[in-house]
Each structure stands twice: as C-alpha cells, then as structure tokens.
Amino acid sequence: MTNLQENLLGKSKIEQVKIEQISPEDDKRRTLWEFHNDAKLKFGNGRFIEVKEPEAEEKTVLAGHYHDDVEVFYLAKGEIESFVLEDIETKERKTVKSIGQGTKIIIPAGIAHQLVFTKPAILLSFNETPTPDNTTPYEF
Secondary structure: OOHHHHHOOOOOHHHHOEEEEOOOEEOOOOEEOOOOOOOOOOOOEEEEEEEOOOOOOOOEEEEEEEEOOOEEEEEEEOEEEEEEEEEOOOOOEEEEEEEEOOEEEEEOOOEEEEEEEOOOEEEEEEEOOOOOOOEEEOOO
C-alpha cells in the first residue's frame, strides 16, 4: 500500500483526488518544483504534454479515460479551465474549475478524468504502469 493510499482510506474515490499548489524553491541558479516525493509510488511512464492554442471559439479537451493505477499531473505552465472527474463504479462526479500553473493533481485508479483548456499549457503526466496498456476510454 502506498503512502497516498494509506492517507486516503475511508474516503470516496472522488474525495481521494488530491489537488495542491506547489511552491517552488528558488535561488540564483534555478527554480525547482518538487511535485513527487513518495518512495512507495513508482512510475513506469512519464510524458510531457504541450497543449496547443485552440482554434477560435474552441476548447482543447484532453483525456476522457481512466486508468487501473494512480496518475499524477503537474501543470507546469498555463491553466486548466475545467477538470471533470467521475468514479467509474459509483458515477459520483465532480468538476473543478480554474486550476493554475504549479498545481499537482493525484488521481486514484478508477477515476475517469477529462481536462479542458482554452489557452496553451504544459502538463507533465506520470502513471505507475506504461500507457496505453492501462488506459480505458470513458464517455463523459
């Protein structure tokens, strides 16, 4: 059991989604954002995602799927206009609006998710197992 799983016992899966602003450590050499520091939560896949400028009056929609393992996002630049979450078993749904740069999001297994952007952004994504082996499409 990971530290994340231990901390979230007794909560619904939607309540287990963790969204937190990360404060950087800054000195004259560099700015460092530490968005993952849990030795029990290992990652087998990491991706750098550049969200492009949507067409006029359009939005960029990413994901629309769930995983059988934990996924961690880190929003390095930009803003997520809305982040839709749904427990695939109970159908409990939650929408989080306006997630800003420097935010870490931890999504438990079995939570479908969809991200909506209106401007360019840079997003880092990590899963415990390689994708697409652990990705199942989900209709919102």
